[in-house]
Amino acid sequence: MKKLVGVLAGAAFLASAASAQAEVIKIGLIASFSGAFAVWGQQFRQSVEAYQKVNGKSVDGHEIQFIFRDNGGADPAKSRQLAEELILREKVKFITGFELTPNALAVAELITEAKIPTVIFNAATSMITRSSPYFVRTSMTVQQYVAPLPTWAVKEGGIKTAYTVVSDYAPGHDAEEIFIKNFEAAGGKILGKDRIPLNVTDFAPYIERAGASGAQAVYVFIPAGAPSVSLVREFAKRGLKDKGVKLLAGGEVQEIFLPAIGDDVIGTISSAHYTETNTNPENILLRKTLVEMFGKDATPDMGTVGAWDGTKLIYEAIKQFGPKITGDQFVNFAKGRKWDSPRGPVMIDPVERDIIQQVYMRRVEKRDGKLVNIDFFTSGMVKDPWKEARPAGK
């Protein structure tokens, strides 16, 4: 009898040891799942779920559990509160997500104090990663993906004069700054620049002004969604396109928004760090998985690819350090890391913890009855120009 008890106790001990080994690693994801920016939450979640479908919901037997939290839009206080709750109550090892800059900045102090590594899936203002040593960004910065566009326009595109129309908020100012700087550096001339308030709904006057300037190209930067749809439609409907004026854009003409703009958008040239139609094996896998899981209309965008790569980075770090991974281990693991993303080759800047990547010039075309972006020019690896112009610690 005594022997039997001993055996049972031993078995119980082994069982508990085994269960202690297989841990649940929780990852918080904060983004808009409702409200005006709900598209980001949808894209992040689909991307994470697609990644988990391909790579499994566990790493070496440890379950990876994403906890989604809705901040409802640009709401720094709510984002901070959600991050607090995720860290204290849910005991997450990582925080991810963040569609908008103010939401990301709001958690900087908190994650620094708690040493919780935080992977930014989108928010694109340059200085975010300098606000905490635990931020790592897998998306892009505004100036990074805009920078090659003006240079290409003058040198390869034969465009000598341009007019800029940007939204009157920080990312718009960043875009305007780098576009004008590089356009003029390449020998082009800016004929005028307008800043559009965020509450504007009718864009006719701005397009009319740009057209009247006689510029060969109009550069636009405006939040993707209803405003960008209106603006690009207006450009085409006003006949500027027929007069041979080129429209230069960025995130406005991501594939996901093209059906809303309509055939008028064909011919628009844009620069971006991710082209949805590229034929990288990772991208084909990503698109195939999205369609399998979420239906034939599921389309990846910048948010999807940022979330896919962020999730991959976390998976690989856990593979190396196990479930007890610390914040510092993760950040050091990420620094200087290179991998093949669905967008192409990428690398994390070992100093700034920001992503370094190629930028692609694309043109909107109709293929098999579907509006898509087609690559026609690839830049070299681009570091965030904003940070290069403003070195840290100065």
Next chain:
Amino acid sequence: MLLFTILLDGIAYGMVLFLISVGLTVTMGLMRVVNLAHGSFAMLGGYLSSVMIRHYGVPFIWSTLGAAIVCGLIGGLAELTIYRPLYRKGDLAQVLLTFGMIFVSIAAMTLLFGPTPVAESMPKWLEGQIDLGFRTYPSYRLFLIGVGTLLAIVLYFIIERSLFGARLRAAVDDPGMARALGINVNLLFTLTFIGGCALAGFGGAIGAGILPIEPFYALKYLVLFLVVVVIGGLGSFRGSLAAALSVGILDTAGKYLVPQLGSFLLWFIVFGLLLWRPNGLLPPKSAT
């Protein structure tokens, strides 16, 4: 030439605002219901029209009329079930409930159609430009001006020249006396509500080329619709036309001539107009 361009752009924009807001001004003026969810009907109209065009191949014009009818019916149903109990509950209850309805409509549309703007579904004949002699101009905007003018004339006859309109105006000016004279104010309310929602649905569908249809539509443009109602004068049909066109033209002129003013521009216009006419441009007699 520049002046013409500004006028055309301003009128086209103003017409969209007019089509959507006129229903709101009448329901607010007549029933004293603060119906913040009015934009939800415009949004619904836009979605319905787009679904009819893309999934059932309905021609554009018929789809906008279909959207108007369905929105009117749903509006009528909502009047009987949701709004009627609210008439005596005061402004706060109305604001809270109708604002809540906006959130319900946003969530419902996100669930049904996803968070991105709906696919563009304008017919080919509205895509191009028309030569006006001194310049070419988008045919879609000319079409909006035409439809808006036509509807304004039709509404003028219904509201200012028909018996129905006379009763409606009487009820707006003095509901108590109208009731005492034997006017069935309840029926008038329901019919007006149906009309207002149908117009909103129609405006949402036909104006989708300027105000893209997306789940946040109802909230995003709410302030704009309210501005038209307030500037026009509560309950005034002619006021809402005048207000929509003034806002459209002044806003367009401002953006064109002094873009540096940015987002202050619209508020300067509102401020100036209200300082000049605190009760609105053409308020009904009851408000003065």
